[in-house]
Amino acid sequence: MARRPAVVTIADVAARAGVSLSTVSRALNGNPTVDPTLAERVRAAATELNYTANPWARSLVSGRTQTIAVVVPDLANPTFQTILRGLGRAAAADDFHVLVSDSAESVDAERTLATTTRRRTDGVILCAPRMPQPDLDALSATLTPLVLVNRTSPDVASVRADYGAALRAQLDDLHRLGHRRILHLSGAPGSASGAQRAEALDAFAAAHPEVDLRRLPCGVDADAGAAAADAVLDSGATAALAFNDLVAVGLLDAVRRRGCRVPDDLSIVGFDDIPFARFTTPALTTAAVPAEELGRAAWVRMRALLSGEAPPPSLTLVPETVVRATTGPPPS
Incomplete structure (x- = not known):
């Protein structure tokens, strides 16, 4: 049976470099207190011996898990x-x-x-x-x-990300297009971005009393968007702003199955710009979160x-x- 090759240890590196174990440890961990010439000698010895530090042992010495x-x-x-x-x-x-x-x-x-x-x-x-x-x-x-x-x-x-500023920009765009009945599908109740959006909705409503701006409690995934389709269509809104792209995608699919033409009958806006947002039919208008x-x-x-x-x-x-x-x- 072939003999298993011996495991190279830090002691082997120390012996090859002619330094102490602690010097090897400090040199390989990039400690600046080690003389550069010594550090280079230790690294050369480690390379010659194909030495790889045990990450668990290193974490015990450094107190770090990386x-x-x-x-x-x-x-x-x-x-x-x-x-x-x-x-x-x-x-x-x-x-x-x-x-x-x-x-x-x-x-x-x-x-x-x-x-x-x-x-x-x-x-x-x-x-x-x-x-x-x-x-x-x-x-x-x-x-x-x-x-x-x-x-x-x-x-x-x-x-x-400033979700409030981005939502306000979306609302302003819909207003410029002529929409006066707008529905916002809110997401997770505990979401901090939801609180930012609520403030943006309040500010927009105060600035545009001529707009019928409503809010519909919703979830955060495509199933939630699809489940909201009937409520969205029954609301009479001409534009729906979804909490995120997943909700928008679910809503888009569900209203189109009900014969609603997007955007002729209803405009839909997402949020996040997830990778497949541009591949929906039609391609989804959204806000790109960096x-x-x-x-x-x-x-x-x-x-x-x-x-x-x-x-x-x-x-x-x-x-x-x-x-x-x-x-x-x-x-x-």
Whole structure:
């Protein structure tokens, strides 16, 4: 039977380089206190021996796991997937891993996941947490380091999209097209972006008393949009603004099955600009959330915190309206 090749250890590297074990450890971990000539000798010895550091042993020595936790409310949502892609790629470039947990829109699960994953990782990123603001503030005080995506809390690094400004732009576009009966399909009750949108709806209604602006409670997925089709058609609205693209896609399919012509009879507007929004029939008008950029920006702030540095200022990005084929003038 062939003999299994011997495992190269840190002691072998130390012997080859003629230095102590601690010097090897510090050199391979990039410790700046190691003389550059010694560090190069250690790296050369490690390369010659094909030495790879045991990540678990390294974490015991450094006190780091090289992993951060991210808690999202709905992993099936393409926008959260895109945020994770931007975050994950940026973290990987810095030799970090990402542990993702789905709270399934549950505030209790969100709180539990945030605290339990922090014990096994170097930091936590909460993506669009659903918990009320007082609960978020209390939790934030117990989690360090912490970065928030699409929420804010005092003294916590954050990045977010301005959903209110984007919705107001969508409303203004519909108003310019001539729509005076507009329906908004609201989403998750605990969503902070929902609160921003509610403020935008109130401001628009106050500025345009001639518009019949109504709100219809709805969910966050395509099934919820499809289920709302009859209520939307019965409302007499000439334009419907969906909480997100998933809701808009479900609504679009359901009203077309009922013989409604989009946009001739009803204009439909989504939100997020998920990848298949441009492939619907007709192609969906929406607002493009810079999700991948939000993910990258969240990592930049987490990396600074892990390095003991002050994170960059909180970042706010405004989604841009993407006009496609589901919007037009109201029926005469």
